[in-house]
Amino acid sequence: MTFVATPFxxxxxxxxxxxxxxxxxxxxxxxxxxxASLVFYGHDHWPVLGLLAAxxxxxxxxxxxxxRGRQPRLALASGxxxxxxxxxxxKYTPLLIGTLAGxxxxxxxxxxxxxxxPAGLSFYALTGIAYLVDVYRRQVAAEPSLTRFALYLSFFxxxxxxxxxxxxxxxxxxxxxxxxxxxxxxxxxxxLIGRGYFKKMVLADRIAxxxxxFFLHPGTAATAEVWALPYLYLYTFQIYFDFxxxxxxxxxxxxxxxxxxxxxxxxxxxxxxxxxxxQRWHITLSxxxxxxxxxxxxxxxxxxxxxxxxxxxxxLVGGLxxxxxxxxxxxxxxxxVYLLVHRGWSHTAIARTLARSTGAAAYLWWAVCVALTxxxxxxxxxxxxxxxxxxxxxxxxxxxxxxxxxxxxGSADLSLWxxxxxxGLLWWMARQVVQHALDREASVPVSTDGAWVVGASHxxxxxxxxxxxxxxxxxLAILLAPSGAPPQFIYFQF
Amino acid sequence: xxxxxxxxxxxxxVGCVLAIALLAGLAEAFLRRFPLSEQEPFLGAASPRRGxxxxxxxxxxxxxxxxxxxxxxxxxxxxxxxxxxxxPPLWAFFGTSFVQAPGMLGDTLRARLPSRRMFYLGRNxxxxxxxxxxxxxxxxGLRPExxxxxxxxxxxxxxxxxxxxxxxxxxxxxxxxxxxxxxGAGGHLVTGSALARTVWFRIGGHVGNPGFDPxxxxxHLDDVLLDDARRPFANLARVAQAHAVPVTVVLIPGYxxxxxxxxxxxxxxxxxxxxxLGFDMCDPRAAFARAASPDLYIPxxxxxxxxxxxxxxxxxxxxxxxGVVVPDQQGASxx
Numbered sequence: 001m002t003f004v005a006t007p008f009x010x011x012x013x014x015x016x017x018x019x020x021x022x023x024x025x026x027x028x029x030x031x032x033x034x035x036a037s038l039v040f041y042g043h044d045h046w047p048v049l050g051l052l053a054a055x056x057x058x059x060x061x062x063x064x065x066x067x068r069g070r071q072p073r074l075a076l077a078s079g080x081x082x083x084x085x086x087x088x089x090x091k092y093t094p095l096l097i098g099t100l101a102g103x104x105x106x107x108x109x110x111x112x113x114x115x116x117x118p119a120g121l122s123f124y125a126l127t128g129i130a131y132l133v134d135v136y137r138r139q140v141a142a143e144p145s146l147t148r149f150a151l152y153l154s155f156f157x158x159x160x161x162x163x164x165x166x167x168x169x170x171x172x173x174x175x176x177x178x179x180x181x182x183x184x185x186x187x188x189x190x191x192l193i194g195r196g197y198f199k200k201m202v203l204a205d206r207i208a209x210x211x212x213x214f215f216l217h218p219g220t221a222a223t224a225e226v227w228a229l230p231y232l233y234l235y236t237f238q239i240y241f242d243f244x245x246x247x248x249x250x251x252x253x254x255x256x257x258x259x260x261x262x263x264x265x266x267x268x269x270x271x272x273x274x275x276x277x278x279q280r281w282h283i284t285l286s287x288x289x290x291x292x293x294x295x296x297x298x299x300x301x302x303x304x305x306x307x308x309x310x311x312x313x314x315x316l317v318g319g320l321x322x323x324x325x326x327x328x329x330x331x332x333x334x335x336x337v338y339l340l341v342h343r344g345w346s347h348t349a350i351a352r353t354l355a356r357s358t359g360a361a362a363y364l365w366w367a368v369c370v371a372l373t374x375x376x377x378x379x380x381x382x383x384x385x386x387x388x389x390x391x392x393x394x395x396x397x398x399x400x401x402x403x404x405x406x407x408x409x410g411s412a413d414l415s416l417w418x419x420x421x422x423x424g425l426l427w428w429m430a431r432q433v434v435q436h437a438l439d440r441e442a443s444v445p446v447s448t449d450g451a452w453v454v455g456a457s458h459x460x461x462x463x464x465x466x467x468x469x470x471x472x473x474x475x476l477a478i479l480l481a482p483s484g485a486p487p488q489f490i491y492f493q494f
Numbered sequence: 495x496x497x498x499x500x501x502x503x504x505x506x507x508v509g510c511v512l513a514i515a516l517l518a519g520l521a522e523a524f525l526r527r528f529p530l531s532e533q534e535p536f537l538g539a540a541s542p543r544r545g546x547x548x549x550x551x552x553x554x555x556x557x558x559x560x561x562x563x564x565x566x567x568x569x570x571x572x573x574x575x576x577x578x579x580x581x582p583p584l585w586a587f588f589g590t591s592f593v594q595a596p597g598m599l600g601d602t603l604r605a606r607l608p609s610r611r612m613f614y615l616g617r618n619x620x621x622x623x624x625x626x627x628x629x630x631x632x633x634x635g636l637r638p639e640x641x642x643x644x645x646x647x648x649x650x651x652x653x654x655x656x657x658x659x660x661x662x663x664x665x666x667x668x669x670x671x672x673x674x675x676x677x678g679a680g681g682h683l684v685t686g687s688a689l690a691r692t693v694w695f696r697i698g699g700h701v702g703n704p705g706f707d708p709x710x711x712x713x714h715l716d717d718v719l720l721d722d723a724r725r726p727f728a729n730l731a732r733v734a735q736a737h738a739v740p741v742t743v744v745l746i747p748g749y750x751x752x753x754x755x756x757x758x759x760x761x762x763x764x765x766x767x768x769x770x771l772g773f774d775m776c777d778p779r780a781a782f783a784r785a786a787s788p789d790l791y792i793p794x795x796x797x798x799x800x801x802x803x804x805x806x807x808x809x810x811x812x813x814x815x816x817g818v819v820v821p822d823q824q825g826a827s828x829x
Contacts (some may be wrong), residue, residue, distance in 0.1 A: 415528035422520060458501045464509030471510075472517035479692045480521065483532040 001043040002160070003249050004201060004486040011039060012253070015473040019257060030174065033151055033257065040118070040156035048118040051086070056150040058082050059128040060143065060261040063135045068141035088127040090117050095324030102217040120160040122321060122494050124153050126288055131167045133292055140167040148174045155259075157250040161243070163264045164284040173259050180258020187466055189255035194473035196248030200489070201481035203423060204242035207234050209482050210410030215385050219394025225404035228395050230411035232378050235385050237420060240269065242490045243282070272369035273346075274338035274376055289318050307343075312336040322384075322494045327392050329383040338376050430469070434462070518689060525688035536673040540577055543668035547626070551727040554622040554661045557630045557668055565671045570615040571647045578635035586613040586636065588624045589644030591796060592746055592805075599644065599809075602802040606810075613638065620669055621645070621653055622661065625726040632737045639733060640818065642809075644744040647751075647760045649706040654719040662700035673700035712748060712756040724767050731771045742774040744809060752782045774816065778808030 001008050015036040022028035042049040062079035066072045094115050101108050125126040131152075134140040143149040152171050158164075172178060183189060188444060212444045214231045217223050247264040254261050268281035294314040312333070319332025345351050386392040405412075462470050534541050546566055550556035557563045564571055574584075577650060585603070593599045593614055593657035600614040613636070619627070656671045663669045676699060683690040684699075694700055697715065706716050727743075734741045745765065750756040765775045781804050782790070790801035797805060 067643045415524070418524065418528070422524070426520075458503075461505040461509040464506030464511075465513040466509075468505075468510035468513030469517065476517060476521055479689070479696055480524075480530075483530065 001041050002486075002489060002492065003246065003253075004197075004489075005459050007391065008040070011036060011043075014294050016256070020266075026179045027174050029179055029181075030147055030151060033155060034147060037154045037159060041154065041159055045116075045118075047218060051121070052124065052154055053150075055083070055086075055124055055128055056146070056153050059131060059153065060146050060149040062151075064144075065130055066132065066135050072136055076132055076136045080129055083129050083132075087111070087121060090121055092320075092324045095326070099326075107126060117323070117493070119492050122323075123162050123164060124159060126164050126285075126321075127153055129287060130164065130292060134167050136317045140171065143167070143171055145243075155254075158261065161246050161250075161489060161494070162282075163247060163250065163261050165261060167260060168351060170259065172233065182258060183256045184258045184260055185255050187470070189252040190470035191466055191473075192248045192252030192255065194470035196245045196250075196252060197477035198473040199248065201243040201245075201477040203419065204238050204245060204490075205482050205487055206416060206419065206480075207238035207241070208487050209300055210413050210416055211235050211238065214346070214410060215391075215395075218386055218391045218398060223409075226398065226408045226411075227402040227406060228382075228398035229402075230407055232382055232385075232395070232399055234411060234416065236269070236374075236378050236381050237382065237398040239385075239490055245493060246489045269374050269377070270370055271373050272366060273342050273373055274335060275342050277373055278335075278339075285318070285321075289314050293317060299352030308340050311339050311343075315339065325387065327383050327386060327389055330389065330392065331380050334376070334380050334383070365483040392405040428432070471478060511821070522687060522689045529688060530692060531697070533691065535668070535670045536695075536700060538662070538670060538672075539665050541664050541666070541668060541670060543664065543670070544666045545663075547623070547663045547667050547669055549663045550626065553625045553629060553726045554601060554658050555663055558667060560630060560634050562629055563627075566819050567615055569615065574611075574613055574636070577631065578637065582609060582611050583639035584611040584613050584637075585642065586628075586631070586638035587642045587644060588614070588628055589642070589744070590646065590649050591618045592646060593642075593644045594618055595796065597799065597802065598797065599802055599805055602692035602799075602806045603809075610639070621649055621742050622726060623669065625730055629733050632733055637737070638739055640813075641739050641741045642744055643730070643741060643798060644746060646746045647709070647711045647748045650719060650723060651711060653722055654703060654706040654708060654711065654716055656702040658722045658725060671702060674702055674704070675700075709734070711749060712758070712760050715760050720763060720767060723764065724771070727768055727769055727773070731773065735772070740774065742809075742813070743768055744775050744776045744778070744805075746805065747779045747782050749791060751779070752786050752790065753788070757794055772784060776809055776812040778805060778812070781805075781808035781811075801813045 001011065008142060015032060018032045018036075019029060038049060038052075041052055059079060059082075061083070065075040066079075094112050097112060098108060100106075107140050135142050143152070148171065151174060152165075152167065153159075155170070163438055164217070173180065211231050211234045214223055214226060214228070215235065218228065244265040251261050251263065262284060264285075266280040267282065268277050271277035271280050294310055297310040297313060298306055299310060302310075313331040313336075315336035316329055317332070318335075319328045319330070322328040322331070357365055382395045385393045386395050391396070410416075529537060529540075529542075534543050546558050546562035547555045548558045564575075585607075587593045587603075589599075593618050595618070596616075600612055600616075602722050603610075604612040604703075624643075628643075634799065660671045660674075662670050662672055673684075673694075675684055676694065684694045685691075698704070703716070703718055706719065707714075730741065745761045746763070747758070748756065751758060761777055761779065765777060771773055785800075785804045787800075790798055790804060792798050
């Protein structure tokens with residue numbers, strides 16, 4: 001089930017009603033949310049519930065084993081091996097078979113075509129690993145209740161595509177007496193949900209209609225005359241709006257049940273370096289890779305050579321995590337190289353001089369850095385979106401070789417560019433208004449999304465406008481979405 | 495107390511209304527310039543669609559001229575020009591992707607019957623446009639040995655939703671429909687506002703025959719739809735008779751009928767109506783029932799090579815049973 005499916009609206013409505021009806025009873029609330037999560041996950045394919053149940057049971061039991069202190073290292077290794085082993089089996093079997101068939105020249109078995117990776121597996125496997133490591137590091141206590149742990153791992157807003165939550169960000173809120181009994185920040189929740197649906201159903205899905213035909217056939221006669229760069233720009237925006245839209249909805253839904261979760265995005269395409277980009281894009285995956293892979297590998301503690309190896313390895317694994325395609329691995333490689341180049345560059349005298357520039361020069365340098373970073377990210381997505389290495393190479397080649405008009409086919413759809421410009425302008429204006437309101441209220445801390453709501457809480461007009469914006473965005477998401485069944489969230493396939 | 499409450503609530507209400515008005519205004523401007531693609535056939539002269547059609551009393555639509563048609567289909571038509579040229583007997587097929595798409599019935603028969611030229615343009619078009627195409631080609635000299643109209647029940651869905659009475663051709667030559675409008679002020683609102691029109695379309699209010707349910711097409715052939723289907727067929731019968739071209743109508747069973755036991759009410763009622771008009775009806779349901787297997791289909795529920803073989807076999811058997819000379823697979827006469 002997805003957030004854009006009609007059955008989800010029914011499930012969500014029923015769940016909210018039941019949750020409100022039993023909100024004074026922790027056990028009942030726990031049961032309602034867990035059952036809703038299982039229905040959400042199993043709705044399209046009930047057998048996958050067995051896999052989710054296995055993850056819940058094994059991770060819970062292994063954490064208990066670690067906490068008991070008997071051979072905790074062995075317990076941790078066993079738990080991680082289980083999480084990664086099952087993940088690898090489902091995600092990388094087709095890659096392995098396909099690669100072996102390619103090397104040996106034999107035909108692919110027919111069952112490869114019908115291989116389906118259970119949705120959300122990559123996310124709950126990482127959540128489970130993070131939990132086990134945190135228990136091992138004694139950063140969090142092992143959860144004694146299997147039910148509570150199962151809800152932590154499987155709660156429907158974050159189950160399919162994150163945010164990848166650490167235990168301390170969610171488990172404490174599930175403890176007896178600590179479970180919320182009312183929505184938290186309903187205005188913020190409404191804004192997040194309205195914005196999330198608009199991003200997904202209008203911006204991302206309309207772009208999908210325009211760019212999908214091109215990315216099915218890069219390098220073929222059908223697209224030989226098409227300049228790929230506008231398509232790459234559009235896809236770069238599509239994946240951002242799709243994934244950040246999902247995250248907005250997930251965080252908004254969690255707030256309605258009283259849980260506050262970390263954001264996954266912070267204007268990543270305004271990053272001035274790829275290093276900063278990774279602090280703004282899929283933040284919870286970045287920190288997972290940092291804390292559970294890069295740092296344990298030695299991080300930057302072993303000299304320049306070792307640091308380079310660790311960085312490259314981390315980015316390649318990050319790429320491979322997305323799925324069983326060599327193009328995903330290849331997507332991680334340039335990001336590793338970008339990070340290394342940036343690391344070398346930032347130690348140069350000219351970089352330090354430019355960073356200290358002021359006035360117009362500072363703005364110009366900022367713009368240059370943002371543009372360079374954005375295009376570096378786009379190059380990465382040229383490897384990420386096509387399904388084969390050949391198609392990725394053709395896509396990159398068609399970005400630099402223009403044989404036809406500037407815009408052709410879906411990229412020539414003026415409505416898309418206007419829509420993106422309108423959204424960007426409105427977002428900027430809204431941000432200015434709220435910033436102005438906050439500037440008059442010195443005591444109010446400025447944060448990302450929270451600031452909008454804090455500002456609104458002090459000014460009835462802004463509060464009303466925020467409610468109106470949330471309602472209008474939700475309605476417009478339904479009205480302006482392309483017709484037909486909405487496409488799946490991109491990150492559900494990972 | 496009341497004034498304090500009002501002092502808080504009024505600005506909030508004003509803010510809420512203004513925010514909604516601002517976003518609705520922007521959406522209105524956007525939709526006026528860029529209407530949703532699903533609305534384009536209903537926009538009349540304002541539709542960005544362009545075509546080469548004109549309104550026609552008999553078939554609903556007709557081509558403006560053969561030259562326009564030939565220019566629009568230049569590559570596809572080239573092997574068959576001039577239309578009246580002598581040559582091996584020609585079978586002319588008109589139907590949806592089940593005939594036209596690569597590997598489907600057209601290609602299957604072309605491979606099996608090299609002694610016949612198989613005419614099909616490889617384009618999937620609206621049902622009414624297909625009728626207009628047949629009339630135009632016969633008028634322009636195409637003389638097939640036999641003409642085949644092939645369709646699956648789903649092909650009638652568009653006519654079911656938009657009855658002939660709602661069909662129109664825009665001044666730019668595109669096929670369109672008159673949308674159903676709400677009564678009274680609502681009608682003016684939907685006509686005047688792009689946003690209101692979008693709401694009306696999203697709730698399905700624009701559909702010409704709101705009682706039509708495409709999911710019930712197998713079980714229940716709507717009377718309006720049956721009458722609307724009969725009209726262009728009656729005119730086709732007249733045109734075909736005038737040119738002495740026999741017509742076989744092939745009713746391909748739907749996936750749900752073959753694999754899930756759905757009713758054949760659709761075929762039964764339509765076949766009865768078309769037989770009255772003098773058409774030769776080919777209903778291969780028995781052949782598909784005998785062969786029923788998922789192997790007959792590809793994932794998008796078009797026929798696999800096995801499914802196309804069943805269909806081709808059934809059609810050739812049908813023709814042989816009616817005394818039509820049908821060459822066998824090697825091109826020799828089977829009868």
